[in-house]
Amino acid sequence: MQKLNKQIAQTLIFSGVIAALVLGLQQIEGSESFIHAQIWPILIFSAVLGLIIVGMSHWGVKNLDPQSRTNLFLGTTVLRLIFSMVFIGIVLFRGVEDQIIWVADFFVVYLFYLVFEIYTILSNLRQISG
Template identity: 35%
Template sequence: MKLFQNFHLRFLVFSLFILGMVLILQQFLGHIISPSIWTIFYFVIILSYSVSFFALWLYKKSPENFLQIKLLGMVVRILASLTFIAVMVWKGEENIILFISNFFILFLFYLIFDIYTFISNLRPISK
């Protein structure tokens, strides 16, 4: 089970799970999935992975600044997400409400993953 403690592997397994859920929902309930779901999915994956990876890297460099690192990650994630939504709406997204709801559902799934990773790292930090 030491292998599953690797952040990269957990992120990959979680992303494959979300990918499977999106494919199933797209197959059976296509009307609740935005036509831009794959753009959203790739953006959220790249954003979440890069923010989490850099947060872990910064934490290894400076463990005493853990709270500031997590707050910086949240700010970067929110600003990048709002910028992405603004650009997609400006480009002329067809159904804006469906697009934004799909975006925030995926965003919240990856945010929950980040929170879970954060909580699982609290025990080693407290020692």
């Protein structure tokens, strides 16, 4: 498994790339039809959750036996899903304009982070087995 600092750096770089992409897309005229004005809390939530997942995965790989690692990665994915549903519920309950755009933006960001997490897990598994 990669060192914790390297994983944190990768997650922060990925978060920065996503933020730059969103900032660039917001400069396009008419982007308010597909990028919600409240996308920044989504990005912050996803970045913080990504860092928590990195920490949990690092702890699990160091302290759990190899047979339990699959359950660890599945558990962190389920944890990400549960925290995300709670976050969506809280934001929608408190009220947000253009809810459909907000939820669509949330799931786009969620899927980006999920794909990134799977990619890093696969690269880590190659290093562990090789």
